[in-house]
Amino acid sequence: MIDRRIRVYVCGGIAAISLIAAAACGGGGDPESMPTPDAEQTAAASEISSEEIIPLYKNSAVFIVADGFYGGRKSGTGIVLDAEGHVLTNNHVVDGAASFVVRHPESGRDVQAQIVGRSPCDDLAVIKLRDASGFEPAQFGDLTALKQGSRVYAVGFPGTPDQDFDNTELSITGGLVSKLGAQFEYFGLQNTIQTDTALNHGNSGGPLIDKTGRVVGVNTLGFSDDLENVNYAISIDEAKLVYEQLLEGKDLNWVGVNIEPNSPEYEEQYGIPYYADSAVIFGVDTNSPLRDADWLPGDLILAAEGKIVRTPGDLCSVIRSHRSGDNILIEGYGVYVDQDTGEEYYDSYESELTLP
Numbered sequence: 487m488i489d490r491r492i493r494v495y496v497c498g499g500i501a502a503i504s505l506i507a508a509a510a511c512g513g514g515g516d517p518e519s520m521p522t523p524d525a526e527q528t529a530a531a532s533e534i535s536s537e538e539i540i541p542l543y544k545n546s547a548v549f550i551v552a553d554g555f556y557g558g559r560k561s562g563t564g565i566v567l568d569a570e571g572h573v574l575t576n577n578h579v580v581d582g583a584a585s586f587v588v589r590h591p592e593s594g595r596d597v598q599a600q601i602v603g604r605s606p607c608d609d610l611a612v613i614k615l616r617d618a619s620g621f622e623p624a625q626f627g628d629l630t631a632l633k634q635g636s637r638v639y640a641v642g643f644p645g646t647p648d649q650d651f652d653n654t655e656l657s658i659t660g661g662l663v664s665k666l667g668a669q670f671e672y673f674g675l676q677n678t679i680q681t682d683t684a685l686n687h688g689n690s691g692g693p694l695i696d697k698t699g700r701v702v703g704v705n706t707l708g709f710s711d712d713l714e715n716v717n718y719a720i721s722i723d724e725a726k727l728v729y730e731q732l733l734e735g736k737d738l739n740w741v742g743v744n745i746e747p748n749s750p751e752y753e754e755q756y757g758i759p760y761y762a763d764s765a766v767i768f769g770v771d772t773n774s775p776l777r778d779a780d781w782l783p784g785d786l787i788l789a790a791e792g793k794i795v796r797t798p799g800d801l802c803s804v805i806r807s808h809r810s811g812d813n814i815l816i817e818g819y820g821v822y823v824d825q826d827t828g829e830e831y832y833d834s835y836e837s838e839l840t841l842p
Contacts, residue, residue, distance in 0.1 A: 534699045539639050539658050542699050545591045546624040547692055548573060549643040549654055550599075550613075552583035554769070561654075563642035563692030564588065564613070565701060567729070571618025574729050575691030576706050577604050577611040581744045582769030586613070589654075592620050603732030607739035607802035609673045609706055610725060612732040624693060627700030629666070629723050632679070636663045640683045640705050640719075642692030659684040661715070670706070670718040674799030674806075677724055679703045682715040694719040739805050741839055742774020743767055745787060747796050758784060759819065759832055763794045765801070779816070779837035786832070787818040805841065813838045 534542075548564045550573075562579030566572075573588065580586055580601065587596035597615050604611035615621065632638075639660045661683030668680035679694060685707055694703030703719030731738060745765040752758040758766055767785045770777045781787075787795045790804040791814050808814055820835030 533697045536639060536658065536660055539641060539695060539699060540656055543624065543641050543693065543695070544656060545620065545622040547641045547656060548591065548621065549589040549656075550575060550579055550586055550691065551589070551596070552580055552586035554582050554584060561643060561645055561688050562690045563688065563705070565624050565691070565693050565704065566621045567612070567733075568623050569618060571599075571615035571621060572602065572733060573599065573613050573615065574704065574725065575611055575613065576704065577606045577609045578706075578744075579691045580604070580611050580613060581606070588613075588615055590620055603734070603736050603738070604740060605728050605732060605738035606744075606798065607674065607805060608720070608724075608728045609675065610704065610720065610728045610732065612729055625700045626722060626726075627696055627698065627702050629679075629702060629721055631698075632663060632666065632696060632702055634663055634666060637661075637697045638663055638679075638681055638683060638702070639695045640681075640685055640689060640692060641695065642685075642689035642705065644686035644688040654688075664716070668718060671799055672797050673706070674797075674802045675706075675718070675720060677721060678706075679719040679721050681717055681719065683717060684715065685717045737842070739802060740774070740842065741776050741801075741805065742771035743776045743781065743787075743801075744769035745795070745798055745801065748786065756784075757830075759786070761786065761788065761819075763796055764788050764818065765795050765797065775839040775842060776816075779839055780820075781816070781835075781837070782821060785818060785820045785835065787816060789817045791815055808841055810841050812841050814841065 546566045550562045550564050552560050562575055564573040564575035567574050588599050590597055597617050599613045599615050602612040602614050639658055641656055641658045643654050645654055661681050663681055665680040668678045669676055670678045685705055689705050690707055692705045693701040694705050696702045702722050704725050705719045745767055748760055748764045748766050750760045753760040764786045767783055769783055770781055789795055790801055793804055795801050815838050817836040819832045821830055822833050823830050
């Protein structure tokens with residue numbers, strides 16, 4: 487007997503090789519505690535030296551370690567928003583995580599945290615620490631004085647899961663603003679800050695800081711095989727519009743899937759068929775529209791509403807063009823199992839999702 491679609495987890499280590507890795511468990515927020523830039527302080531702020539950045543952010547830029555549902559670890563950086571322990575980071579830092587912790591800046595102990603709200607299409611998420619003692623809210627600025635050529639700094643915790651997380655320390659790099667209002671096509675982000683500031687995996691979700699020591703952006707890695715020192719940050723003005731809603735416990739543009747462009751390497755290593763115009767599902771959130779429609783890790787998405795899906799940005803453009811309650815058609819290839827032989831195979835699969 488064949489053709490009965492059942493729960494199959496293809497390649498158990500699939501989450502470990504993910505470069506962009508969406509997370510579980512909801513939460514709540516306190517909108518009254520939302521940080522807002524102080525206009526008078528921002529105007530009066532004077533330039534500080536690069537040596538002053540790390541001491542200023544040692545308790546405000548935090549180290550996040552996430553453990554995946556299907557194995558593997560990844561790390562990133564977060565920005566403390568308020569005294570209640572809300573932390574802003576990239577969605578891909580906590581995407582696909584079964585659990586995650588934030589390293590305490592003084593004691594070094596791991597503090598448990600949970601998702602409050604996330605917006606995959608903006609690559610932003612807000613988490614909340616169970617114990618906020620010892621953490622300090624970051625100082626936020628705006629883009630008023632930021633121009634092409636302005637000096638900026640990135641602080642964070644660069645590294646990979648192969649390294650010793652116990653010895654990770656806050657680091658700093660510096661550079662210039664290359665372009666304002668840049669597009670980051672991988673996620674479909676608009677109006678980002680392009681810089682030549684050196685970033686590495688682990689820097690994602692950390693603050694981009696101006697010469698006065700205030701946060702003006704949220705770093706997210708650039709993706710290019712041909713260009714060097716082309717990196718992007720979500721502007722704090724754009725981020726604020728999103729995290730104010732996330733602090734209320736809302737998920738935005740969320741269907742509960744983590745996808746990446748398909749690659750021949752996945753076929754060689756994991757047996758996932760390669761189609762140039764497709765995206766591989768690397769994670770599906772429980773209780774999500776995609777999971778309810780029986781999509782699974784290892785499946786391929788070819789199209790949404792008839793539009794080719796190669797990147798998260800492609801899927802996000804379709805989601806953003808619809809409203810809550812609308813149905814969208816997802817087409818692709820799903821993993822099946824022959825119950826007589828136990829062999830796995832791929833075949834066409836499609837379903838309609840109702841947007842939350």
